[in-house]
Amino acid sequence: MKFYFVEYFILFTYIIISFILACIISLLSYLLTTKKEDPEKTSAYECGFNPFDDTRTTFDVKFYLVAILFFNFCLEISFLFPWSIVLGNISYFGFVAIILFLFILTIGFIYEWKKGALNW
Amino acid sequence: MESFILLFTNDKLLIFNFIIILLFIKSLSYIIPLIIAIAYLTLIERKIIGSIQKRKGPNIVGIFGLLQPIADGLKLLLKETSLPNSANIFIFIIAPILTFFLALCAWAIMPFNEINFYSNLNIGILYLLAISSLGVYGIIISGWASNSKYAFLGGLRSAAQIISYEVSIGLIIINVLLCSGTLNLKEIVLAQQNIWYIFPLFPLFLMFFISSLAETNRSPFDLPEAEAELVAGYNVEYSAMGFALFFLGEYTNIILISAVSTILFLAGWLPPFDIFLFNWIPNSIWFGFKTIIILVLFIWVRAAFPRYRYDQLIQLGWKIFLPLSLAWLMLTSGILLSYDGFPN
Numbered sequence: 001m002k003f004y005f006v007e008y009f010i011l012f013t014y015i016i017i018s019f020i021l022a023c024i025i026s027l028l029s030y031l032l033t034t035k036k037e038d039p040e041k042t043s044a045y046e047c048g049f050n051p052f053d054d055t056r057t058t059f060d061v062k063f064y065l066v067a068i069l070f071f072n073f074c075l076e077i078s079f080l081f082p083w084s085i086v087l088g089n090i091s092y093f094g095f096v097a098i099i100l101f102l103f104i105l106t107i108g109f110i111y112e113w114k115k116g117a118l119n120w
Numbered sequence: 121m122e123s124f125i126l127l128f129t130n131d132k133l134l135i136f137n138f139i140i141i142l143l144f145i146k147s148l149s150y151i152i153p154l155i156i157a158i159a160y161l162t163l164i165e166r167k168i169i170g171s172i173q174k175r176k177g178p179n180i181v182g183i184f185g186l187l188q189p190i191a192d193g194l195k196l197l198l199k200e201t202s203l204p205n206s207a208n209i210f211i212f213i214i215a216p217i218l219t220f221f222l223a224l225c226a227w228a229i230m231p232f233n234e235i236n237f238y239s240n241l242n243i244g245i246l247y248l249l250a251i252s253s254l255g256v257y258g259i260i261i262s263g264w265a266s267n268s269k270y271a272f273l274g275g276l277r278s279a280a281q282i283i284s285y286e287v288s289i290g291l292i293i294i295n296v297l298l299c300s301g302t303l304n305l306k307e308i309v310l311a312q313q314n315i316w317y318i319f320p321l322f323p324l325f326l327m328f329f330i331s332s333l334a335e336t337n338r339s340p341f342d343l344p345e346a347e348a349e350l351v352a353g354y355n356v357e358y359s360a361m362g363f364a365l366f367f368l369g370e371y372t373n374i375i376l377i378s379a380v381s382t383i384l385f386l387a388g389w390l391p392p393f394d395i396f397l398f399n400w401i402p403n404s405i406w407f408g409f410k411t412i413i414i415l416v417l418f419i420w421v422r423a424a425f426p427r428y429r430y431d432q433l434i435q436l437g438w439k440i441f442l443p444l445s446l447a448w449l450m451l452t453s454g455i456l457l458s459y460d461g462f463p464n
Binding site: 007008010011013014015017018019021022023025026028029030032033034035036039041042043044056059062063066067069070073074077080081084085087088091092095098099102106109113118119120 | 140143144147148150151196197198199200201202203204205206207213216217218220221224225228229238239240241242246247253264266267268269272273276279280283284286287290291294297298301302303357360361362364365430431434435438439442443446449450453454456457462463
């Protein structure tokens with residue numbers, strides 16, 4: 001019990017080291033090279049044209065829709081993770097409970113499908 | 121390890137420092153071979169695709185082109201880094217660092233054989249999923265920060281694609297968890313001593329492989345980088361090391377997901393039959409061998425298939441893989457429940 005968090009501490013050191021390494025690699029390219037600024041070089045790339053207008057205007061709402069759908073199903077999966085580990089212990093009660101949950105979710109999914117949220 | 125150090129000294133601070141230095145060396149002994157593996161993956165990819173297309177591939181630098189990756193790396197290191205004047209400089213610089221850092225992070229829990237791992241986390245699979253979900257941020261930040269239309273569209277596409285397939289990957293992983301009854305990667309492998317999960321769960325393995333192609337933005341799902349329409353996708357504005365870090369991160373993720381599917385379906389380091397000749401080969405060699413088979417599949421798919429259309433890609437993810445993996449989840453849990461096949 002004393003060393004319960006030892007694995008997490010080891011993991012933490014690894015994370016710190018890999019972050020430092022990524023920073024060093026990125027920094028090297030600024031230290032080793034000479035920079036020659038040029039307005040043509042630093043303007044946004046648009047196949048040789050000058051950029052027409054700002055990029056940050058509107059974009060298709062479907063991307064947003066996909067993100068919302070992902071949110072639903074990701075939550076569902078995070079419910080299923082602990083369930084999948086302990087299903088042997090909770091047996092039929094746990095199974096039926098999750099079936100009900102998935103059933104409700106599937107109804108929502110069919111509704112989205114029929115509404116055309118998944119059509120591009 | 122602690123008791124060994126206690127033989128020499130009792131000073132707590134000294135012991136702590138010593139352990140930190142050991143961990144530093146150990147983590148470098150994971151990261152440096154990993155970077156070399158990425159370098160040679162790019163070479164083997166060019167070689168295999170060259171052979172498939174009846175070309176020779178790189179063969180000028182060194183014998184058989186063996187020094188080509190090093191030459192490429194040095195070239196990228198010595199190129200000028202240009203920062204676009206319309207970009208948000210700080211997050212523009214952070215994005216490739218984040219991508220590479222997250223790609224390295226996930227390797228901390230990978231068990232190469234029964235005793236060789238960096239951290240034997242008891243929630244390994246959850247950690248993997250968490251890190252791979254964070255990977256989207258690097259891409260979407262770079263697309264946004266570049267302030268260029270191609271980068272923006274590429275970033276959006278890439279993010280939508282990755283999160284779509286993450287759902288089915290999660291559901292497939294839950295099937296494996298049901299069979300193995302643990303979140304620890306090492307124990308998942310050890311649970312496959314009797315039968316590899318690829319045999320009972322073969323359709324899931326296929327779905328996992330296809331989803332992982334989409335998850336790592338590989339062809340035939342490399343729409344964020346569709347050269348014909350988006351030039352290079354989210355990393356179009358990056359030059360020199362910024363680009364190299366994205367590239368390294370991407371290939372690290374490819375090796376990672378091959379290693380993960382080896383662990384989940386191909387029984388990691390376990391030899392195919394428990395006989396003397398197979399046991400004589402070191403376990404980590406088996407692990408590497410299986411991972412390389414999946415990597416070659418990745419490359420082969422790139423050479424063989426044309427690119428998907430974006431609407432087909434999203435519909436494949438949501439309308440086919442998601443219902444199928446949900447159905448398989450019900451099937452697996454139902455069979456395990458009715459035949460009382462749970463591991464614990």
